[in-house]
Amino acid sequence: MPLLRRYALIYREYVNNCVAEALSYRLHFVLLIVMDLLFYLSLLGGVDFLFQHLDQIGPWNRQAFLFFMAFMIAVEHLHMTFVSENFWAFSHDIRTGKLDFILLKPAAALFIVFFRAMRPATLLLGLFPWGLLGWYGSQLGLLWWQWLLLPPLVLLGLALLTSVEILISMSMFWLVESMGINFLRMQLQQLSRWPDFIYGYFAQKFFGLAVPVLLVGSAPVRFVLNPHDTSGLLWLLGLMGLSWLLTAFFWRRGLRAYESASS
Amino acid sequence: MAGTLKAEWHKWWATVVINWRRLLAYKLNFLLLVIGPVLVFFFIRYQVWAGIYRLEGVDTLQGYTFEQMLAYQVWVMIVGFLALGFNGMNLAEEIRLGRISSYLLYPFGFWPFQMASFLAFQGLQLLVATVTLLAVWAMGWVQLQPLALLQGFSLAACVGLFWFQANFVIGILAFWLEETWVLRVMLVTLSQFFSGALIPLELFPKALAQALHWLPFPYLTYMPVKVFMGTYTGSLWQAFAVLLLWTLLVFGLARVVWRQGIHNYTGAGI
Numbered sequence: 001m002p003l004l005r006r007y008a009l010i011y012r013e014y015v016n017n018c019v020a021e022a023l024s025y026r027l028h029f030v031l032l033i034v035m036d037l038l039f040y041l042s043l044l045g046g047v048d049f050l051f052q053h054l055d056q057i058g059p060w061n062r063q064a065f066l067f068f069m070a071f072m073i074a075v076e077h078l079h080m081t082f083v084s085e086n087f088w089a090f091s092h093d094i095r096t097g098k099l100d101f102i103l104l105k106p107a108a109a110l111f112i113v114f115f116r117a118m119r120p121a122t123l124l125l126g127l128f129p130w131g132l133l134g135w136y137g138s139q140l141g142l143l144w145w146q147w148l149l150l151p152p153l154v155l156l157g158l159a160l161l162t163s164v165e166i167l168i169s170m171s172m173f174w175l176v177e178s179m180g181i182n183f184l185r186m187q188l189q190q191l192s193r194w195p196d197f198i199y200g201y202f203a204q205k206f207f208g209l210a211v212p213v214l215l216v217g218s219a220p221v222r223f224v225l226n227p228h229d230t231s232g233l234l235w236l237l238g239l240m241g242l243s244w245l246l247t248a249f250f251w252r253r254g255l256r257a258y259e260s261a262s263s
Numbered sequence: 264m265a266g267t268l269k270a271e272w273h274k275w276w277a278t279v280v281i282n283w284r285r286l287l288a289y290k291l292n293f294l295l296l297v298i299g300p301v302l303v304f305f306f307i308r309y310q311v312w313a314g315i316y317r318l319e320g321v322d323t324l325q326g327y328t329f330e331q332m333l334a335y336q337v338w339v340m341i342v343g344f345l346a347l348g349f350n351g352m353n354l355a356e357e358i359r360l361g362r363i364s365s366y367l368l369y370p371f372g373f374w375p376f377q378m379a380s381f382l383a384f385q386g387l388q389l390l391v392a393t394v395t396l397l398a399v400w401a402m403g404w405v406q407l408q409p410l411a412l413l414q415g416f417s418l419a420a421c422v423g424l425f426w427f428q429a430n431f432v433i434g435i436l437a438f439w440l441e442e443t444w445v446l447r448v449m450l451v452t453l454s455q456f457f458s459g460a461l462i463p464l465e466l467f468p469k470a471l472a473q474a475l476h477w478l479p480f481p482y483l484t485y486m487p488v489k490v491f492m493g494t495y496t497g498s499l500w501q502a503f504a505v506l507l508l509w510t511l512l513v514f515g516l517a518r519v520v521w522r523q524g525i526h527n528y529t530g531a532g533i
Contacts, residue, residue: 025442049467052468057319
């Protein structure tokens with residue numbers, strides 16, 4: 001418990017710093033909000049235009065499909081707020097040797113590397129994705145226990161997406177220029193924005209098991225819509241655990257390979 | 264006169280060669296940064312459309328058979344290779360940290376330097392696009408018509424020029440803004456959606472599709488794609504004229520922004 005409290009206090013300091021920094025550049029702050037809104041609207045708009053010509057795609061009608069999109073937007077909103085900035089900083093730190101200073105700090109380096117930066121402007125948009133989720137959820141007539149499941153399932157989707165991305169980021173230790181890895185991460189996010197049944201057999205297997213980004217939204221949403229369908233969630237939990245083990249392994253190997261450019 | 268031209272040519276060529284070396288120094292990074300996103304974008308589009316046609320058992324969607332939709336998405340990928348550049352990505356950092364001071368000392372203007380870098384990048388992209396095109400042609404996904412190819416490549420070159428100027432002007436806004444990548448992402452998001460890169464404009468609501476013709480977006484993807492496919496029914500001259508007009512507008516804006524910006528520039532770190 002004291003350990004958790006200690007890390008909560010460290011995180012509070014990081015949040016305070018990020019808020020102070022974000023408020024120093026007000027125009028950038030506002031532009032970030034506009035950018036996120038445009039992104040969310042373009043995601044929903046694309047699907048909405050498709051359903052003007054179709055009644056159903058696979059097992060889902062317009063409401064179910066847009067509910068899935070809203071779920072993914074909620075996951076990505078939290079991801080963009082609390083996690084995504086850190087990956088860009090990690091690549092920069094390895095290249096410039098700034099990682100040295102993080103390794104010297106009296107706290108778990110993995111925690112500092114992946115949770116030190118957040119984007120307060122995006123946090124302000126929180127009502128939008130949850131409002132969407134509520135709107136499309138109510139159109140599907142969700143029951144009270146299905147509503148209760150939504151927040152933990154969004155967090156679970158976020159945890160899987162973040163775990164997979166952290167594992168992929170370990171490759172930055174071996175690549176001198178890692179901007180491309182961050183672009184690869186963003187491509188994987190794009191893949192996860194469509195339900196798994198859209199993809200062909202091999203793509204479903206590869207992105208559902210080897211790089212399990214398709215489970216981020218598809219497994220939780222299927223579970224909400226049909227609580228008997230637990231297989232996706234079990235895979236999600238199992239593969240997330242595996243990714244943590246692999247991250248721990250590659251983190252240690254990566255640190256050994258790290259050349260520390262500044263020293 | 265000939266000597267001056269020769270000296271200019273040497274500067275441009277040297278910049279192009281240096282940029283080729285820089286871009287290809289980290290080959291995996293180049294692959295992931297430049298080629299990867301366009302390929303993944305195509306992969307997702309392919310999967311989504313194949314899924315829609317397969318799951319719903321539809322033969323045509325707003326006049327597109329699956330084969331035509333696949334060809335459309337292939338050409339979107341080719342236009343993406345030919346037109347979307349990455350220049351201006353580091354401009355904000357270079358301005359903020361005062362690094363452009365060294366460029367200002369070069370015996371080569373800042374805009375020509377950026378332009379030569381852009382041409383180097385486009386040269387590589389042309390190679391990637393050609394190899395990709397030959398591969399998809401061999402698979403029978405697209406048909407190649409010499410005249411359509413010539414017109415399409417020309418139009419895509421104009422789109423590339425527009426993107427270069429747009430990225431340049433956004434980059435030099437860093438004279439006033441802390442970060443400019445947000446503006447770039449906003450423009451890319453808007454253009455991907457409204458240019459028909461995600462879904463063809465025929466699937467848009469009619470009123471919106473008509474309104475879009477007053478903006479540059481359809482000219483950035485939809486029209487070059489239609490020209491490549493040989494199904495563009497509008498005036499080609501008008502498409503060129505509109506694109507060049509927008510490019511000139513952004514070029515003029517860039518000149519004004521540069522002049523004002525360089526006037527304000529304090530050269531941090533000097």
